[in-house]
Amino acid sequence: MTSTTTPLHRFLDFAVDAAWHAGPLPLAHFQTDVAVEWKSDDSPVTIADRKAEELLRYMIESRFPDHAIVGEEFGEADKDSDYRWIIDPIDGTRSFIRGVPLYGVLIGLEINGEMVVGVIHLPGLGEMVAAAKGEGCRWNGRPAHVSGVSQLDQALLVYTDSGEFARQGRADTWARLRAAAHTQRGWGDCYGHCLVATGRAEVMLDPVMSIWDAGALLPVLQEAGGSLTDWHGNTTIYGGSAFSTNGILFDEVIEIMECANQ
Numbered sequence: 001m002t003s004t005t006t007p008l009h010r011f012l013d014f015a016v017d018a019a020w021h022a023g024p025l026p027l028a029h030f031q032t033d034v035a036v037e038w039k040s041d042d043s044p045v046t047i048a049d050r051k052a053e054e055l056l057r058y059m060i061e062s063r064f065p066d067h068a069i070v071g072e073e074f075g076e077a078d079k080d081s082d083y084r085w086i087i088d089p090i091d092g093t094r095s096f097i098r099g100v101p102l103y104g105v106l107i108g109l110e111i112n113g114e115m116v117v118g119v120i121h122l123p124g125l126g127e128m129v130a131a132a133k134g135e136g137c138r139w140n141g142r143p144a145h146v147s148g149v150s151q152l153d154q155a156l157l158v159y160t161d162s163g164e165f166a167r168q169g170r171a172d173t174w175a176r177l178r179a180a181a182h183t184q185r186g187w188g189d190c191y192g193h194c195l196v197a198t199g200r201a202e203v204m205l206d207p208v209m210s211i212w213d214a215g216a217l218l219p220v221l222q223e224a225g226g227s228l229t230d231w232h233g234n235t236t237i238y239g240g241s242a243f244s245t246n247g248i249l250f251d252e253v254i255e256i257m258e259c260a261n262q
Helices: 008-022 024-029 047-063 093-097 162-167 171-180 189-197 217-223 250-260
Strands: 068-071 075-077 083-091 104-111 114-122 127-132 137-139 156-159 183-185 203-206 227-229 242-245
Touching: 008 024, 008 047, 008 104, 008 114, 008 127, 024 047, 024 083, 047 068, 047 083, 047 104, 083 093, 083 189, 104 189, 104 217, 114 189, 114 217, 127 189, 127 217, 137 189, 137 217, 156 171, 156 189, 162 171, 171 203, 171 250, 189 203, 189 217, 189 242, 217 227, 217 242, 227 250, 242 250
Parallel strands: 068 083, 156 183, 156 203
Antiparallel strands: 068 075, 083 104, 104 114, 114 127, 127 137, 203 242, 227 242
């Protein structure tokens, strides 16, 4: 088993650097009519996804050869390590293939089962949101914080795919939350969670999430002062769903979710 004494900021600096290096690969194929393949789960993948993940894996393996890695496109490189990097080369590939810049490169580090580093790079927008446990969250180098909005009827609620709520048996939950919030916008995937972490939105809903979708987000939301949980309110990246809030509105949102399921 590997040691866990290295300061987190060194891992954070590495993750930021890796995200900056991976970002140009998707940009080189962005808005170019890149060829799209469809995986067995009906999600799209392109050469940009694969090339970006290959680069991230190469950088991690070169710097931390004893660490485990799990990524969306190439699965898990399982090793007997307390450290596991969780990566998504393009979170929001559906936006990417449509030429919409609301996609991101996600890099997270889990140590002994706890997510402690998260980096979200939005190459099409030139934004970077990064955090490490106990070291705060930064947005393009400056401190990032959630908003202070304290009532859902004053909040901006964002979401990935409104049709997914019904497909997941959450139509009533969606209807109640939509009615309770002041404004709703379909700014999805990691971009929506970035909006919450940087105080530009208050609630982000994702009824379907894989660990590579959520891994980088958890430290970012927590260090920005907010919350990221599954739809049962558990702080985890393994719940198969996720929603983030500015923290202040968590209780109100989870109460609506629980009432809708009764």
